[in-house]
Amino acid sequence: MGLTLAEKILSQRVGHTVKAGQIVIAPVDVALTQDGTGPLAVRQLQKIGLEKVANPDNTILYIDHAAPSPRRELSNDHVLLREFAHKTGCRLSDVGAGVCHQLIAENYGAPGRVIIGADSHTCTAGALAAFATGMGSTDVAMGMALGKTWFRVPESIQVRITGKLPVGVYAKDIILYLIGMLGADGATYKALEFTGDAIATMPMAERLTLSNMAVEAGAKVGLIASDTVTKAYLEEQGRSGDYKPLSADEDAQYQKTMELDVSSLEPILAAPHTVDNTHTVSDLVGTPIDQVFIGSCTNGRLEDLAIVADIMKGGHVAPGVRCIVVPASRQVFVAALQKGYIETLVEAGAIILAPGCGPCVGVHEGILGDGEVSLNTSNRNFQGRLGNPQAFIYLGSPAVAAASALTGVITDPREVLNHAAGR
Amino acid sequence: MRLEGNAWKFGDNISTDHIAPGRLFHLRSNLEELAKHVLEDADPEFAHRVAPGDFVVGGNNFGLGSSREHAPAIIKMAGVSAVLAKSFARIFFRNAINVGLPVLVCDTDQIAAGHRLAVDLTTGTIYNLTQGIQLSSPPLPDVMIRLLADGGLAAHVAKHGDLMVE
Numbered sequence: 001m002g003l004t005l006a007e008k009i010l011s012q013r014v015g016h017t018v019k020a021g022q023i024v025i026a027p028v029d030v031a032l033t034q035d036g037t038g039p040l041a042v043r044q045l046q047k048i049g050l051e052k053v054a055n056p057d058n059t060i061l062y063i064d065h066a067a068p069s070p071r072r073e074l075s076n077d078h079v080l081l082r083e084f085a086h087k088t089g090c091r092l093s094d095v096g097a098g099v100c101h102q103l104i105a106e107n108y109g110a111p112g113r114v115i116i117g118a119d120s121h122t123c124t125a126g127a128l129a130a131f132a133t134g135m136g137s138t139d140v141a142m143g144m145a146l147g148k149t150w151f152r153v154p155e156s157i158q159v160r161i162t163g164k165l166p167v168g169v170y171a172k173d174i175i176l177y178l179i180g181m182l183g184a185d186g187a188t189y190k191a192l193e194f195t196g197d198a199i200a201t202m203p204m205a206e207r208l209t210l211s212n213m214a215v216e217a218g219a220k221v222g223l224i225a226s227d228t229v230t231k232a233y234l235e236e237q238g239r240s241g242d243y244k245p246l247s248a249d250e251d252a253q254y255q256k257t258m259e260l261d262v263s264s265l266e267p268i269l270a271a272p273h274t275v276d277n278t279h280t281v282s283d284l285v286g287t288p289i290d291q292v293f294i295g296s297c298t299n300g301r302l303e304d305l306a307i308v309a310d311i312m313k314g315g316h317v318a319p320g321v322r323c324i325v326v327p328a329s330r331q332v333f334v335a336a337l338q339k340g341y342i343e344t345l346v347e348a349g350a351i352i353l354a355p356g357c358g359p360c361v362g363v364h365e366g367i368l369g370d371g372e373v374s375l376n377t378s379n380r381n382f383q384g385r386l387g388n389p390q391a392f393i394y395l396g397s398p399a400v401a402a403a404s405a406l407t408g409v410i411t412d413p414r415e416v417l418n419h420a421a422g423r
Numbered sequence: 424m425r426l427e428g429n430a431w432k433f434g435d436n437i438s439t440d441h442i443a444p445g446r447l448f449h450l451r452s453n454l455e456e457l458a459k460h461v462l463e464d465a466d467p468e469f470a471h472r473v474a475p476g477d478f479v480v481g482g483n484n485f486g487l488g489s490s491r492e493h494a495p496a497i498i499k500m501a502g503v504s505a506v507l508a509k510s511f512a513r514i515f516f517r518n519a520i521n522v523g524l525p526v527l528v529c530d531t532d533q534i535a536a537g538h539r540l541a542v543d544l545t546t547g548t549i550y551n552l553t554q555g556i557q558l559s560s561p562p563l564p565d566v567m568i569r570l571l572a573d574g575g576l577a578a579h580v581a582k583h584g585d586l587m588v589e
């Protein structure tokens with residue numbers, strides 16, 4: 001009997017065949033924390049006198065959540081992280097470098113690697129066929145120090161995505177639609193394995209969006225087999241040596257298979273306050289918004305900014321609306337500058353912030369007032385997420401966000417996408 | 424081990440943003456202070472009125488969202504003896520065990536706010552003393568029982584110098 005992709009990666013890393021339901025101790029190839037979870041991880045190691053890392057070159061402390069720091073308590077947390085990196089020789093990714101998951105994709109994600117991160121969206125690197133999953137600070141701290149961790153090998157749900165996406169509809173709409181179908185706990189403890197002809201032709205930027213939000217259905221990992229797209233992406237990142245072909249066996253056993261033909265999919269949004277509260281854009285058109293946030297590990301990539309610049313070129317952000325744009329990494333920022341996207345966006349009235357999480361987690365840079373509404377390209381709309389439990393968050397694609405920024409109300413991007421190619 | 428206290432009832436999908444909001448990010452290195460705000464966005468009264476030994480009782484998918492271990496840590500620091508829910512989000516469940524906060528899956532529709540509860544952790548039995556009924560919860564996986572017995576993951580590693588759960 002064949003193996004799912006989740007079973008295959010873990011089997012290869014532990015050195016013998018393992019199946020769903022088994023508990024395994026697996027080597028950790030890459031471990032990461034961010035500035036919200038890193039300080040606790042460091043203190044846990046200090047507390048038990050284990051201030052070391054097993055694999056310094058592949059252990060990265062990212063500073064992205066409150067970057068640059070808005071207050072001294074957080075600045076002191078950053079100091080602690082810098083000192084720990086200095087002492088142990090592990091890597092530090094400092095203010096301005098970008099969001100951890102984007103940087104993991106650019107620099108560390110690769111087929112067959114086991115990646116653990118003290119951040120729930122560590123599953124993003126599943127798009128590169130890495131067994132990448134989020135854990136808490138203590139789990140990651142021990143993984144960093146010992147170079148291994150324990151897993152329960154997850155059952156897999158196969159998600160077969162077929163058909164050609166219509167103009168103005170993207171991976172973000174697919175994943176929001178799937179989360180609406182599955183529910184916020186529909187894949188708890190499970191692996192989601194995305195496959196089908198729509199995946200085969202999907203660029204890496206879009207695949208990363210799919211895998212990023214697997215955790216919004218409760219999943220442990222969101223995996224995509226490696227292929228020519230993976231290979232080309234790794235080459236582009238100067239890491240062609242990290243490629244290897246990896247896919248599930250034909251006769252793998254799935255807990256269930258879901259089919260989705262995206263040929264007639266519409267833009268999808270999540271309405272407050274849960275990600276599975278999904279609606280088609282037509283249900284929500286005309287809803288007034290006060291702010292738009294374009295960025296995050298979900299949709300802050302160059303391809304996203306290209307879509308946004310395309311829609312906003314020559315236009316202007318609606319009066320009374322703040323449009324905040326945050327490139328996901330320095331690499332994305334530089335490329336967007338070179339391609340002129342940033343100039344277009346600034347001319348259209350957008351606010352550009354340093355690469356990082358930006359307002360995504362409600363720490364700084366775009367906190368909402370009471371009763372205000374934001375439309376975000378990020379992955380969570382929980383109550384309080386933008387720093388105010390009295391505020392409301394919608395989630396959608398960069399195209400929906402850009403079109404809505406121009407009008408000040410939720411807008412169907414297909415109405416403003418003025419050239420046939422569209423995407 | 425027997426725990427006893429009153430139930431605090433919450434709904435489905437209580438997120439880690441409800442438990443430990445991002446706007447209080449600067450208190451993450453000051454857990455005593457952060458614990459004074461525990462679950463504030465779900466029930467502003469909770470942190471002020473919870474008594475040592477009380478139970479947090481949720482619905483489906485308790486603890487969804489971010490990986491912040493601070494969430495179960497401050498529930499424990501507030502004096503809560505255990506969290507009961509119909510189901511838990513994966514990372515929260517693992518974090519709770521790591522910080523030594525008992526978590527039990529059971530039919531929480533049988534529990535209302537203010538009910539007096541007792542829990543026997545060794546058998547996983549929940550007694551609703553107000554209603555005179557008994558609920559059961561499935562046993563924890565062996566690996567988690569081992570970690571709990573050692574006082575959480577950090578204590579386990581400190582004791583064995585390694586991960587000894589296979």
Ligand code: SF4
Pocket residue numbers: 064065099100101119121296297298356357360361378379
């Ligand atoms: S961008 Fe948002 S979701 Fe992504 S890591 Fe940062 S805070 Fe988390």
